[in-house]
Every structure is written in C-alpha cells, then in structure tokens.
Amino acid sequence: MKRLDIFGTLKKDMDVIEKELYRSIEGDDSQLGETSLHLLKAGGKRLRPVFVLMGGKFGSYDIDRLKYVAVPLELIHSASLVHDDVIDDADMRRGKPTVKAKWDNRIAMYTGDYIYGKALELTTRLENPQIHQILAKAMVEMSIGEMEQIRDFFNVDQNVTRYLLRIRRKTSLLIAISCQLGALAADADRRIASAMYRFGYNVGMAFQIQDDLLDVCGTEKQIGKPPGSDIRQGNISLPVIYALEDPGIRISLLEEIERIHAHNGLCDVSRAVEMIRESSGIARSEALADRYIGKALKALDQLPDIRTKKHLKDIAHFVTKRSY
Numbered sequence: 490m491k492r493l494d495i496f497g498t499l500k501k502d503m504d505v506i507e508k509e510l511y512r513s514i515e516g517d518d519s520q521l522g523e524t525s526l527h528l529l530k531a532g533g534k535r536l537r538p539v540f541v542l543m544g545g546k547f548g549s550y551d552i553d554r555l556k557y558v559a560v561p562l563e564l565i566h567s568a569s570l571v572h573d574d575v576i577d578d579a580d581m582r583r584g585k586p587t588v589k590a591k592w593d594n595r596i597a598m599y600t601g602d603y604i605y606g607k608a609l610e611l612t613t614r615l616e617n618p619q620i621h622q623i624l625a626k627a628m629v630e631m632s633i634g635e636m637e638q639i640r641d642f643f644n645v646d647q648n649v650t651r652y653l654l655r656i657r658r659k660t661s662l663l664i665a666i667s668c669q670l671g672a673l674a675a676d677a678d679r680r681i682a683s684a685m686y687r688f689g690y691n692v693g694m695a696f697q698i699q700d701d702l703l704d705v706c707g708t709e710k711q712i713g714k715p716p717g718s719d720i721r722q723g724n725i726s727l728p729v730i731y732a733l734e735d736p737g738i739r740i741s742l743l744e745e746i747e748r749i750h751a752h753n754g755l756c757d758v759s760r761a762v763e764m765i766r767e768s769s770g771i772a773r774s775e776a777l778a779d780r781y782i783g784k785a786l787k788a789l790d791q792l793p794d795i796r797t798k799k800h801l802k803d804i805a806h807f808v809t810k811r812s813y
Contacts, residue, residue, distance in 0.1 A: 498796070499542055502552045506538045509560045513607050524588050524600040525607075528567055531583045536696075537562040537667040540689055544671025546797040547681045557614040558674045561624070562667050564608035569631060569659075571601035576639060577722040578754075584713040620670055627666050634658025642723030643750045645733060645743060652727055653694070660700075661693030684791035688801060691785035695808050698778040701726035705765050717762040720746065721754035727777070731770030738764050775809075782809050 514525040538559035545555045573579070574587040575597050581587065589597035605628075612624060637655045641647050668689030672682040703712050704719045705728050712718075719726050725746075733739055745761040765771070785805045792798050 498800075499539060502542055502555075503535065503538065505552055506535070506542075506556055506559050506563070509556050510563060513560055513564065513611060514604065518603075520596070521600060521603045524592060524596055525604055527591065528571060528588055528600065528604075531585045533563075533567075533583065535563060537566055537663060540664060540667035541671035541674070543797050543801060544668045544673075544677070544682070544685045545675035546795065547672050547685070547792060548675025548677030550675055554615070555671060555674055557611055558620065558670045559667075561608035561611045562663065562670070564604050564611075565624075565628065565631075566663055568601040568604035568608070569635075569663075571597050571604070572635065575601075576635070577718075577724070579714070579718070579722070581714045615674065617673065620673060623666055623670060623673075627662050630658045630662055634662075638724065641725060643746065644725060645746055647725060647730065649727065649730055652725075652730055656694060656697040657690075660697040661690050664693035664696065665689035681792060684788050687788035688785045688805075691781045691788065692805055692808055695778040695781035695785070695805075698727055698774055698781070699808055701728055702771065702774055702778075705729075705762055706771065717758040720749060720761055720765075721756075721758050723750065723754065728765050728768075728770040728774045731773045732765045732768035733770075735768045735770065738768055742768075778809055782806070 510529055511526070514522055514529070516522070541555055541559035541562060542550075542552075545551070570582065571588050574582060575589050575594050578589075579587050580590040587597070588600050612621060615621075634655055634657075637651075638659065641651070641655065665686045666689070668685035669682050672685045677685075701719065704726065705716060707716060709715050715721075720729060729742075729746075732742055742761060742764050745758075745764065749756060749758055749761065782805050786802060789798055789801055789805075792801075
C-alpha cells in the first residue's frame with residue numbers, strides 16, 4: 490500500500506512521525522544506531538502510527554502529544570520484526586537483508602531490545618497511567634504470542650482457535666491499541682476509544698490472515714521474499730490448517746510438511762504451496778478475513794461522522810483487496 494494514496498491528509502504529520510522515528514534511535518551507541526537505522530530504512534506501511542493519528546482525530550488532536558504514542562508503537566512493531574527474523578532464520582524482509590543476515594543473531598537480538606527500550610523511554614513523556622498500562626500489557630501478550638509460535642512450529646495438529654489466539658497476540662493486539670491509544674491520548678470519549686479498539690482488533694485479524702494468504706499466493710516481488718516462506722519456517726498458517734482439513738490432499742500435504750521439517754526448511758516447498766493454492770483453504774481463509782472486516786465496519790457505527798471515519802472504512806476495504 491502506498492500510504493499517501495489513502496492518507497494524504499496526514500502527510501504533514503506522518504512526516505513528523507518519520508523524523509521522530511529516526512531521531513529516537515540516535516546517540517547512544519554507534520553499532521545499535523547503525524543496525525536500528527538499517528531496520529527503519531527498510532520502510533514499511535507505518536500503519537500503526539497512522540491508526541494512532543486517526544484515533545486522535547476523534548478527540549483534541551495534537552501531533553506533539555500523539556507522536557509519543559505513534560513513534561513508540563512503530564518502534565515496538567519494528568523490534569518484534571527483528572526478533573521474528575532471528576526466530577524464523579529469515580534473511581530477507583521487504584526485499585532487503587534482515588539485521589540478523591547483515592550482522593548476526595546476537596546483534597539482532599540486542600537491536601530489538603534496544604528499540605523496545607527506546608519505545609518505553611518515549612512513552613514516559615505522557616503522564617496518563619492508562620496508556621502505560623495498556624502498552625505494557627500488550628507487550629506481555631506479544632511475548633506470549635511469540636512463544637506460542639515457537640511451540641507450534643510444524644505442529645500440524647493445531648486448530649483454527651489456537652491459530653486465531655496466536656495472531657491476536659502477535660499482530661492484531663498492537664493494531665487495536667494503536668487505534669485505542671490514539672483516541673485516549675487525544676482525550677476522546679472512552680466509548681470512542683473502545684470502538685476504535687474493536688475496529689483495530691478486527692482489521693488486525695483480517696490483515697494477518699491476508700498476509701498468510703499472500704505468503705502462499707503472492708509473488709516474491711509482491712511480498713519481498715519467496716512464496717511459501719511460512720511453511721518453510723514451520724509456521725502453520727490458516728490456509729494450511731484449512732487445507733489439511735481437505736481429505737483429498739491431507740495425506741499428501743502432511744507428507745510434504747514432514748519432508749520440509751526433516752530438511753529444516755532448506756528445500757523446495759513449491760509442491761506444498763501448489764497443493765495449498767488448489768485447496769479449499771484459500772477461499773475459506775478469505776471468507777474468514779471478510780467476516781473480520783465486517784465486524785470492523787460495524788465498530789465504526791459507534792463513531793461520529795467525521796472525515797476520518799470514511800478513511801477508516803477505506804483502510805478496512807483495502808485490507809481485503811491486497812492482490813495476489
């Protein structure tokens with residue numbers, strides 16, 4: 490997504506956020522500054538800061554206050570990606586070498602820790618204890634989600650409920666609190682903050698399901714890494730779980746996953762990807778993503794009719810239209 494296609498009205502303030510992101514990692518240690526800069530330069534959609542600013546539109550909007558929520562949330566997201574790349578042994582992200590690939594695992598882990606620390610340091614500029622409590626709880630939940638993912642590597646017996654709980658913790662929660670904290674930092678009504686949380690939660694769930702679909706159905710150019718990276722790393726995503734419920738391919742797909750596991754992912758996964766693409770898992774995953782988007786749109790009914798509400802609807806519709 491090209492951020493400004495939808496969020497043109499936020500360009501000026503997103504430029505502020507971008508500058509603050511780079512400023513936040515300067516000055517403490519040259520090595521950590523270099524690795525953190527490499528990560529930020531890889532880019533990204535900056536969805537979480539955008540959601541913070543849009544949440545702020547429903548209250549007393551002040552970029553000089555909102556930036557102390559928006560920047561930390563993007564830093565937390567970025568730090569989690571560094572750690573993910575170590576866990577997944579990933580060499581590429583967004584078409585560029587990961588921190589762990591360009592340096593090593595130890596440098597990558599310390600980089601992630603450093604960025605987490607910087608995020609927490611910035612939030613101390615805000616005196617609202619509720620913001621700190623929500624953020625701290627979310628970081629705990631994200632850590633649990635990471636551990637659940639590790640435990641479920643190549644676990645072909647996991648069910649949809651287990652998968653949904655994991656992506657709630659790993660992806661959806663941070664998007665949800667981005668929406669919520671933007672509203673709270675702008676002193677918006679609590680009911681508005683709650684509605685923003687529900688919107689972000691459901692958009693986040695749909696977003697991760699769509700990411701899982703892109704990993705199977707997208708091209709390397711689209712996703713910045715080879716298709717099938719999830720299954721190569723042992724991440725059993727929703728399309729795979731659904732595909733394994735298809736009696737016509739279950740045994741063959743199980744055999745392929747077992748072969749990939751035996752080779753530690755260092756093998757061709759194209760046959761497994763092709764089986765998943767041809768299964769009912771794709772359509773069923775798309776249908777579930779659509780249901781989450783429906784819930785997100787319903788949450789918007791609780792918000793006042795200002796221009797930002799339309800922008801939020803645009804985001805929701807965009808999530809399910811990412812092509813592959």
